[in-house]
Amino acid sequence: MNFLNRAFKNVTRKFSKTILLTLTFFLIGNLVIVGLGISKASENAKVLTRKKMRAVVTYQLDYDEIYEYAMSLTDEDELSQFYENYPRINLSNVAELLNDERVKTANSIYNTLSYGGNIDYVHLGNRAEESSGTGESCMMDENGNEYCETYRSPQFFLKGNMFPSMIEFEDDEYNIVKGRFYTQEEINEGNFVCLVSEALANQNNLSVGDSINLLASDYGTSYLEQIGASEEDYKNDYEIIGIFSHNKPITPDSSNYDWISPYENLDNMILMPSTTIYLSSLTIQQKEFDYYASLEDMHDTGYYSNPENRPSRDNMFKNMYIDNAVLLLSDPLDVDKFVEDYSESLPQFTMLDANNDEFNRLAKPLDTLSMYANFIVRLVVINAIVIITLVTALTLKNREYEIGVLLSVGASKFKIISQFFVELALVAILGFSLAVGSGSLIAKRIGYTVLEYQISESDVQDDGGKYYYGYSIWDEDYTNDLTIDDLISEYEVSVSAAIILEIYILGLGIVFVSVIIPSFMIMRYNPKKILMNQN
Amino acid sequence: MSEILKLENINYSYIDGGYQRVILKDLSYTFEEGKFYTILGPSGSGKTTLLSIIAGLDSANSGNIYFKGESLDKIGLYKYRRNDISIVFQQYNLINYLTAVENVLLAMSETDNELPKDQKAVAYNLLERFGIVKTKADRMINQLSGGEQQRVAIARSLASNVNLIFADEPTGNLDTATEKEIIAIFKELAHEYGKTIIVVTHSDAVSEMSDQRLILKDGALFEDKQ
Ligand SMILES: Nc1ncnc2c1ncn2[C@@H]1O[C@H](COP(=O)(O)OP(=O)(O)OP(=O)(O)O)[C@@H](O)[C@H]1O
Ligand SMILES: [Mg+2]
Numbered sequence: 001m002n003f004l005n006r007a008f009k010n011v012t013r014k015f016s017k018t019i020l021l022t023l024t025f026f027l028i029g030n031l032v033i034v035g036l037g038i039s040k041a042s043e044n045a046k047v048l049t050r051k052k053m054r055a056v057v058t059y060q061l062d063y064d065e066i067y068e069y070a071m072s073l074t075d076e077d078e079l080s081q082f083y084e085n086y087p088r089i090n091l092s093n094v095a096e097l098l099n100d101e102r103v104k105t106a107n108s109i110y111n112t113l114s115y116g117g118n119i120d121y122v123h124l125g126n127r128a129e130e131s132s133g134t135g136e137s138c139m140m141d142e143n144g145n146e147y148c149e150t151y152r153s154p155q156f157f158l159k160g161n162m163f164p165s166m167i168e169f170e171d172d173e174y175n176i177v178k179g180r181f182y183t184q185e186e187i188n189e190g191n192f193v194c195l196v197s198e199a200l201a202n203q204n205n206l207s208v209g210d211s212i213n214l215l216a217s218d219y220g221t222s223y224l225e226q227i228g229a230s231e232e233d234y235k236n237d238y239e240i241i242g243i244f245s246h247n248k249p250i251t252p253d254s255s256n257y258d259w260i261s262p263y264e265n266l267d268n269m270i271l272m273p274s275t276t277i278y279l280s281s282l283t284i285q286q287k288e289f290d291y292y293a294s295l296e297d298m299h300d301t302g303y304y305s306n307p308e309n310r311p312s313r314d315n316m317f318k319n320m321y322i323d324n325a326v327l328l329l330s331d332p333l334d335v336d337k338f339v340e341d342y343s344e345s346l347p348q349f350t351m352l353d354a355n356n357d358e359f360n361r362l363a364k365p366l367d368t369l370s371m372y373a374n375f376i377v378r379l380v381v382i383n384a385i386v387i388i389t390l391v392t393a394l395t396l397k398n399r400e401y402e403i404g405v406l407l408s409v410g411a412s413k414f415k416i417i418s419q420f421f422v423e424l425a426l427v428a429i430l431g432f433s434l435a436v437g438s439g440s441l442i443a444k445r446i447g448y449t450v451l452e453y454q455i456s457e458s459d460v461q462d463d464g465g466k467y468y469y470g471y472s473i474w475d476e477d478y479t480n481d482l483t484i485d486d487l488i489s490e491y492e493v494s495v496s497a498a499i500i501l502e503i504y505i506l507g508l509g510i511v512f513v514s515v516i517i518p519s520f521m522i523m524r525y526n527p528k529k530i531l532m533n534q535n
Numbered sequence: 536m537s538e539i540l541k542l543e544n545i546n547y548s549y550i551d552g553g554y555q556r557v558i559l560k561d562l563s564y565t566f567e568e569g570k571f572y573t574i575l576g577p578s579g580s581g582k583t584t585l586l587s588i589i590a591g592l593d594s595a596n597s598g599n600i601y602f603k604g605e606s607l608d609k610i611g612l613y614k615y616r617r618n619d620i621s622i623v624f625q626q627y628n629l630i631n632y633l634t635a636v637e638n639v640l641l642a643m644s645e646t647d648n649e650l651p652k653d654q655k656a657v658a659y660n661l662l663e664r665f666g667i668v669k670t671k672a673d674r675m676i677n678q679l680s681g682g683e684q685q686r687v688a689i690a691r692s693l694a695s696n697v698n699l700i701f702a703d704e705p706t707g708n709l710d711t712a713t714e715k716e717i718i719a720i721f722k723e724l725a726h727e728y729g730k731t732i733i734v735v736t737h738s739d740a741v742s743e744m745s746d747q748r749l750i751l752k753d754g755a756l757f758e759d760k761q
Pocket of ligand 1: 582
């Protein structure tokens with residue numbers, strides 16, 4: 001008749017007490033399950049939605065900080081000095097962030113338009129194409145001389161990264177079909193290598209190893225003449241090292257289809273290192289600089305009189321203006337922690353943006369719901385502890401003789417306390433088990449009603465998140481568009497095995513805390529009392 | 536006969552309204568094995584107090600108690616209660632959500648003493664020896680009469696295989712016929728089985744049947760010449 005056995009006998013034979021306590025635990029269990037169910041559903045919806053979002057963190061200038069600092073400068077000279085050495089994103093800092101194992105890759109994009117070359121672009125046959133092309137427009141100057149300028153429309157989009165991979169490739173938006181991506185060494189050297197789309201390759205019979213010739217910029221003929229340059233100064237050969245596919249085809253039902261220019265079609269995007277893009281027009285830029293440097297009146301600005309400002313290979317990193325790097329992390333759930341980890345150690349005037357403002361705004365009703373639900377759980381648990389403590393302490397009075405008898409046969413007080421704990425635990429498990437069924441039903445019913453109420457109370461429905469203006473190749477937005485419906489669709493109130501486990505642990509916790517005070521009473525019990533109270 | 540329990544200068548007092556009330560004063564006595572003792576004394580003389588001290592339920596303010604030559608302090612009170620002694624109370628001896636046989640098994644599960652393998656069979660046999668047949672042994676104890684309950688308590692006191700049994704007015708709630716029966720059992724335990732029985736009682740009928748009557752007076756024990 002050990003203490004476990006005694007506990008079991010007590011529970012099965014003291015029937016009315018067991019029923020009452022089971023009922024108590026059943027009610028507590030229902031409330032706890034409803035609370036936990038709703039709070040877990042909210043948290044899960046957030047996590048699942050977060051998981052669907054791209055894990056992108058933007059490393060960028062902190063314009064608020066820059067503004068504040070500039071405002072604090074009272075000295076004019078200091079201020080102009082500050083603007084001259086305007087803060088910038090340092091690629092070595094990005095490289096450091098890339099070393100973090102949570103980071104997959106980064107996009108630090110530098111791009112330009114190409115106005116043609118020795119290949120034909122992929123045609124859509126839409127209205128934008130009809131009105132674009134190459135031609136000549138002639139005008140009269142004030143002396144009555146006609147002069148003509150050739151005009152061209154941009155055909156290709158040259159997109160460069162500072163890092164030897166791109167978010168789009170990591171996320172399978174683009175895929176290498178043949179060949180490879182460019183390497184860090186090729187980026188450092190500014191090698192004239194490129195990747196073309198499968199469609200462009202097919203159209204022009206291109207394969208890896210071929211070369212293409214492209215204009216990397218556009219200058220009017222008369223301007224070229226003026227500065228003593230020619231088209232050759234920004235016309236280059238690029239070796240194709242890879243062919244890629246992408247999953248953003250343009251179809252007639254794409255938004256704004258008629259007015260998509262050739263270069264806006266990803267088929268006409270050509271990928272190469274950022275440095276290559278810069279070097280592609282280095283010669284013309286140098287000629288431009290030399291021309292202005294030779295003009296007397298330009299010397300006033302001082303810029304052109306300083307040979308250090310002359311564009312060159314050596315200062316290309318300084319001259320390429322890159323204002324952000326978008327980091328792709330492996331796990332969307334790491335984003336907040338990642339930002340937190342680095343926010344302290346970042347250089348001045350730079351910041352990491354988790355891109356989750358919209359997410360947080362939309363998740364607000366869920367947060368509120370989860371907060372209330374957790375609050376209820378806490379309240380119920382505290383109440384439960386008080387009630388069970390009182391009940392146990394009161395029944396202890398009736399069990400004084402029993403305690404005396406147990407002590408008289410040499411049972412330790414610890415065993416007696418253990419028995420009481422097990423008795424309560426058995427009843428708690430019974431009550432909570434019964435509550436699992438009913439609690440999950442109630443949680444489901446209440447869960448959706450309160451969420452609907454929360455959403456109607458908040459402003460998240462007023463605008464459906466970001467408006468979609470069509471695809472923009474210039475200002476790439478790596479975050480997904482989110483609506484409250486995305487979150488709601490992930491909100492599912494169900495009582496999972498984890499919750500069931502949690503309520504059992506919670507139940508045992510309640511029992512444990514509830515026997516603390518009765519335990520003290522038992523510890524203080526003087527066994528002599530059983531003899532004194534007999535008469 | 537060899538000694539089993541030796542009391543040496545036991546003192547017990549308590550503070551009541553600022554005054555120290557002395558109950559036991561330099562009490563010394565030696566109990567021998569296989570004897571049936573009764574302790575008599577006026578109400579309030581401290582009989583129950585003495586019993587609770589020698590049964591390891593309370594501690595004296597000073598003095599020593601030796602069980603078979605070893606001091607209780609050294610044995611430890613829990614161990615002493617578990618392995619060396621049994622106590623029979625006036626009432627409420629039994630746990631009310633257990634059957635009679637389960638109450639007997641309770642003492643067997645707590646003791647460290649060596650017991651026969653088939654404890655349940657032993658428990659039933661013990662009960663049967665005291666007139667509790669199997670059908671009654673399986674009853675909840677509130678379905679037994681006061682005398683039957685007391686016999687269950689005695690059966691339990693033997694179950695853990697101890698040599699020293701204390702009882703505080705074990706027949707206080709019983710009619711005279713039942714009282715006689717119970718006392719006969721005690722006597723048999725002492726004489727046939729070599730147990731030492733120490734019973735506190737008010738009853739002359741009980742004390743007359745004992746081997747040694749002891750009177751508790753002025754905080755000390757005196758042997759009553761019968
Ligand atoms: N620790 C204590 N604190 C206060 N009073 C005590 C304490 N221990 C004993 N007493 C008192 O001492 C007296 C002796 O008590 P005890 O129960 O030992 O007497 P008794 O001889 O058993 O009496 P009775 O024959 O009525 O059962 C009683 O008045 C009791 O209330
Ligand atoms: Mg008494």
